[in-house]
Amino acid sequence: MKEKPLAVVLASGGMDSCVAAAVAAREYRLAFLHVCYGQRTEQRELRSFKAIADYYNSVERLVLSFDFLGKIGGSSLTDRSLSVPPGNLHRAEIPSTYVPFRNSLFLSAAVSWAEVLGASAVVVGAVEEDSSGYPDCRREFFVAFNRVISTGTKTGSRLRIETPVIDLSKEEIVTLGASLKVPFQLTWSCYQEEEMACGTCDSCMLRRKGFAGAGIPDGISYAEQTVSSKTT
Amino acid sequence: MKEKPLAVVLASGGMDSCVAAAVAAREYRLAFLHVCYGQRTEQRELRSFKAIADYYNSVERLVLSFDFLGKIGGSSLTDRSLSVPPGNLHRAEIPSTYVPFRNSLFLSAAVSWAEVLGASAVVVGAVEEDSSGYPDCRREFFVAFNRVISTGTKTGSRLRIETPVIDLSKEEIVTLGASLKVPFQLTWSCYQEEEMACGTCDSCMLRRKGFAGAGIPDGISYAEQTVSSKTT
Numbered sequence: 001m002k003e004k005p006l007a008v009v010l011a012s013g014g015m016d017s018c019v020a021a022a023v024a025a026r027e028y029r030l031a032f033l034h035v036c037y038g039q040r041t042e043q044r045e046l047r048s049f050k051a052i053a054d055y056y057n058s059v060e061r062l063v064l065s066f067d068f069l070g071k072i073g074g075s076s077l078t079d080r081s082l083s084v085p086p087g088n089l090h091r092a093e094i095p096s097t098y099v100p101f102r103n104s105l106f107l108s109a110a111v112s113w114a115e116v117l118g119a120s121a122v123v124v125g126a127v128e129e130d131s132s133g134y135p136d137c138r139r140e141f142f143v144a145f146n147r148v149i150s151t152g153t154k155t156g157s158r159l160r161i162e163t164p165v166i167d168l169s170k171e172e173i174v175t176l177g178a179s180l181k182v183p184f185q186l187t188w189s190c191y192q193e194e195e196m197a198c199g200t201c202d203s204c205m206l207r208r209k210g211f212a213g214a215g216i217p218d219g220i221s222y223a224e225q226t227v228s229s230k231t232t
Numbered sequence: 233m234k235e236k237p238l239a240v241v242l243a244s245g246g247m248d249s250c251v252a253a254a255v256a257a258r259e260y261r262l263a264f265l266h267v268c269y270g271q272r273t274e275q276r277e278l279r280s281f282k283a284i285a286d287y288y289n290s291v292e293r294l295v296l297s298f299d300f301l302g303k304i305g306g307s308s309l310t311d312r313s314l315s316v317p318p319g320n321l322h323r324a325e326i327p328s329t330y331v332p333f334r335n336s337l338f339l340s341a342a343v344s345w346a347e348v349l350g351a352s353a354v355v356v357g358a359v360e361e362d363s364s365g366y367p368d369c370r371r372e373f374f375v376a377f378n379r380v381i382s383t384g385t386k387t388g389s390r391l392r393i394e395t396p397v398i399d400l401s402k403e404e405i406v407t408l409g410a411s412l413k414v415p416f417q418l419t420w421s422c423y424q425e426e427e428m429a430c431g432t433c434d435s436c437m438l439r440r441k442g443f444a445g446a447g448i449p450d451g452i453s454y455a456e457q458t459v460s461s462k463t464t
Contacts, residue, residue, distance in 0.1 A: 064303060068296040072341065074348035094386050100347040101340055101385055108336040109304065115332040116306035141384040148380055152373035153333055154326050 004029045006059070007121040007162070008114045010106055013048030015187040015207060016165055017125030019173050021056055022180040023164040024123040031060035031117055033110050037099070038070040039077045044194035051186040060117060064109055075099040077191065087205040094133050095202065097191060103136035107145055107161065115155050122161045129169055139166050170210025178216050185219030199224035236261045238291070239353040239394070240346045242338055245280030247419040247439060248397055249357030251405050253288055254412040255396040256355040263292035263349055265342050269301040269331070271309045276426035283418040292349060296341055307331040309423065319437040326365050327434065329423060335368035339377055339393065347387050354393045361401055371398050402442025410448050417451030431456035 007028035011017045021030060032053040036042045046063065053061045069078050076082035076096040085095055103126065110122045126137045135141065142163050150157040165173050177184060189207040190197035197204050199222030211218040239260035243249045253262060264285040268274050278295065285293045301310050308314035308328040317327050335358065342354045358369045367373065374395050382389040397405050409416060421439040422429035429436050431454030443450040 062303065064300040066300070068298070068341070069344075071294065071296060072345045072348055074344075098386065099344075101344040104340040104380060104384055105337065105344065108333055108340050109300070112301075112306075112331075112333040112337065113304045116304055135386055135388075136384040138383060141380065144376065144379040144383045147376040148336060148373065151370060151376045152336055152368040154330065154367055156367075 005120040006031060006117060007123050008033050008110050008117065008119050009123045010035075010110045010125070011049050011052060012125070013045035013052065013188050014125070014203075015177065015182075015184055015189060015210075016127050016173060017123075018052050018184070018187050019177040019180070019182050020123050020125035020162075020164050021052065022177060022182045024121070024162065025056055028121060028123075029059050030056055030123075031062070031113070031119060032056070032058040033061070033113055034063045035066050035106050035109065036063065037066040037078060037102075039099075040192055041188065041190060041194050044188050044190075048186055048188040052183070055183050055186060062113060066105065066109075069099060069102070069105075072100070085202075087200050087202045089202065089205055089209070094135070097202065098134055101136060103134075103141070104145070111149055111153065111159065111161075114159055115153055120159060122159070124161060124163050126163050126166050127168065127170070127173065128166050137166075139163070142166070169213075170206050171213035174210045174214035174216055178214070188220075193223065196221055196223045198222070237352040238263060238349060239355050240265050240342050240349065240351050241355045242267075242342045242357070243281050243284055244357070245277035245284065245420050246357070246435075247409065247414075247416055247421060247442075248359050248405060250284050250416070250419050251409040251412070251414050252355050252357035252394075252396050253284065254409060254414045256353070256394065257288055260353060260355075261291050262288050262355075263294070263345070263351060264288070264290040265293070265345060266295045267298050267338050267341065268295065269298040269310060269334075271331075272424050273420065273422060273426050276420050276422075280418055280420040284415070287415050287418065294345060298337065298341075301331060301334070301337075304332070317434075319432050319434045321434065321437055321441070326367070329434065330366055333368060335366075335373070336377070343381055343385065343391065343393075346391055347385055352391060354391070356393060356395050358395050358398050359400065359402070359405065360398050369398075371395070374398070401445075402438050403445030406442045406446035406448055410446070420452075425455065428453055428455045430454070 008031045009021045011032050034049040189203045191201040191203045240263045241253045266281040421435045423433040423435045
């Protein structure tokens with residue numbers, strides 16, 4: 001039997017990249033890549049990453065430190081002097097949690113490692129609609145990035161970025177993940193706490209909205225039990 | 233008088249980015265960015281970077297550490313168990329000094345910092361022809377990357393990558409630099425030595441070919457005084 005090709009999964013420890021990994025596992029052997037970047041919940045996300053990589057029997061795994069993002073600054077996720085804004089899924093502007101061009105840095109590292117491993121794909125759990133409006137989560141950004149890979153690597157167009165959940169809502173991601181037996185209880189989404197998810201930041205609100213809409217139990221607990229009316 | 237706009241210059245300490253900075257200085261105030269990545273000549277390049285940033289009165293400067301490139305591996309510049317190949321400007325394949333997708337990582341960091349600073353351009357000294365055949369030094373790679381910036385940043389198309397020397401030969405770069413009073417004696421090109429340039433690696437050979445062709449003194453010394461016939 002021919003061995004499956006290899007894919008690098010860029011896994012944050014969150015639910016979207018975990019569902020993306022579950023989709024990719026049907027077609028690829030998986031190498032898991034995680035980036036720590038001095039974000040508030042760095043240790044908690046790393047713990048989730050390891051548990052998810054174990055669950056999917058990763059053939060390779062790599063954890064990189066992008067501490068330099070704190071030196072570049074500009075985001076409340078990496079600058080502790082700024083506070084994470086209260087959750088609001090209806091704001092017009094890009095929130096302060098945006099880390100400038102973060103996905104381009106993460107994708108570049110993933111592509112670099114994929115070239116070294118000889119992988120065929122880089123799998124990313126980016127979501128366009130339910131993503132707080134981050135510009136580097138849009139489909140057109142990934143289309144453009146594939147062109148950068150074709151022109152700027154030794155591998156060329158034999159290596160592609162795949163975004164299996166980009167067009168899905170959080171609710172659809174939960175439903176898809178449940179059908180693929182995704183271990184949601186191992187994933188972490190909260191932007192600001194590491195012991196118990198706050199339940200009120202953008203990321204918690206998006207997650208809760210997804211599980212509530214899908215009618216599926218979340219598997220993790222929240223400090224703030226009531227879902228704000230803004231989330232619905 | 234209206235203040236000039238700001239540009240981030242990605243400066244290695246080498247001659248190409250120094251000439252690119254000299255071109256950009258006519259139009260922009262300059263913020264200098266340097267990336268250390270565990271390459272063999274890291275300390276020497278950093279010294280040149282600082283001297284060049286001083287020379288051009290940088291309004292901001294930032295040095296980032298990309299040590300993680302050593303963990304990704306795949307290059308004789310970052311993996312000390314591999315040796316830098318002897319210079320050969322006529323080889324068909326991409327040499328082992330290629331660091332997979334390095335320019336995408338460096339550009340992403342430069343764009344991230346440019347967004348935080350509110351800069352209008354990222355200036356890069358990439359050279360297509362005399363570049364050892366690295367895929368991420370081609371014009372089409374930078375064209376594609378500008379599309380990634382348009383789609384993936386808050387700033388959008390108000391921020392562009394500029395590559396003022398990309399179509400020039402090394403000889404033309406030396407001639408242009410001399411006309412702009414570029415301090416070539418402050419720059420460093422050698423891939424493998426930090427005290428005195430070896431004179432025989434690809435990078436030294438390209439540099440020597442450029443100065444010899446332009447008929448202009450180099451300003452630095454080489455351990456190997458004779459230019460190999462391969463360089464002409």
